[in-house]
Amino acid sequence: MAPDVITLTEQHQQLLTRLSELVEDLDPERPESLQRIFGLGLIALTMQVTSKARSEEKDELVEELGELAKEMVEAEK
Numbered sequence: 001m002a003p004d005v006i007t008l009t010e011q012h013q014q015l016l017t018r019l020s021e022l023v024e025d026l027d028p029e030r031p032e033s034l035q036r037i038f039g040l041g042l043i044a045l046t047m048q049v050t051s052k053a054r055s056e057e058k059d060e061l062v063e064e065l066g067e068l069a070k071e072m073v074e075a076e077k
Contacts, residue, residue: 006034043072 008016016028016037027033046069053061 039072039075043069046072 013028016026016034020026020028020033025033026037046065050062050065050069053065
C-alpha cells in the first residue's frame with residue numbers, strides 16, 4: 001500500500017475525532033494533521049526501539065536512531 005493511502009479502522013477514527021476535540025490544530029480530515037500524528041508515532045516507536053537497542057548494547061544503531069529522531073522533533077517545531 002502506498003504511504004499516501006492509509007485506511008483507518010473505526011477505532012482509530014474515533015480516537016482521532018476525540019483527540020481533535022482536545023488538540024486545537026488537529027483536524028482528522030486534513031492530510032497535514034494525519035502526517036503530523038504519523039510523525040509523532042514514528043518518534044515514539046523510535047524511542048522504544050532505541051531503548052531496546054541500548055539494552056542490547058547496539059551503540060551504532062542507538063546513535064543513528066537518536067539522530068533521526070532529533071531531526072524529526074526539530075522539524076515538528
